[in-house]
Amino acid sequence: AQSVAQPEDQVNVAEGNPLTVKCTYSVSGNPYLFWYVQYPNRGLQFLLKYITGDNLVKGSYGFEAEFNKSQTSFHLKKPSALVSDSALYFCAVSFHGNNRLAFGKGNQVVVIP
Amino acid sequence: DVKVTQSSRYLVKRTGEKVFLECVQDMDHENMFWYRQDPGLGLRLIYFSYDVKMKEKGDIPEGYSVSREKKERFSLILESASTNQTSMYLCASRSSGQGTSLNEQFFGPGTRLTVL
Secondary structure (H helix, E strand, C coil): CEEEECCCCEEEEECCCCEEECCEEEECCCEEEEEEEECCCCCEEEEEEECCCCCEEECHHHCEEEEECCCCEEEEEECCCCHHHCEEEEEEEEECCCCCCEECCCEEEEEEC | CCCEEECCCEEEECCCCCEEEEEEECCCCCEEEEEEEECCCEEEEEEEECCCCCCEECCCCCCEEEEEEECCEEEEEECCCCHHHCEEEEEEEECCCCCHHHCCCEECCCEEEEEC
16 A cells, blocks of 8 residues: 655745745555646646665755655755745655555645735 | 647536547657546546557546547547536646656646536
């Protein structure tokens, strides 16, 4: 079984401040972890993924995420948030041999000017 | 640029109607997926297909069926639409190259279906 938890419904951050969106996972075996972003009335866009190797993964639009195996977490981060980063963010997990992605419920990020 | 397209952005249907949602991808991906998205529930998998004419049930298949006659096209069918099927429907595709589970999914823009 595989599952993802995104504990916060909404994250509010001031423009220019660091942004963190939290994700923890549960999976049997080594996880493959993904972050997606969804802008209003749009589909999901891929941001980044962790497969293996360096625990810090860099992705699109200045986002990065850190894989922490001991804490089973994959938090998304951005050093300086922009108003245009306001969107819905989804964490997802898969594992070797599994065709499916399990998605979290999503976090609404609001960047305040 | 990779592309997944869905036949309609907005759709309004009446209870009991048969509804077809179409999805087309131009990336030659083997795997295709249908999700529904509801506030507070995230994305829930309805059905997926890993090859032409092949399909597997997801987490919430009841009230839905699918068809995949060509590699690039994956259709979701609501046999008799009900008001509780009012939702955002998202289609996605995923390559099997180098191992399916390693690859990200590419999503279409979504179809917002309202059943009256």
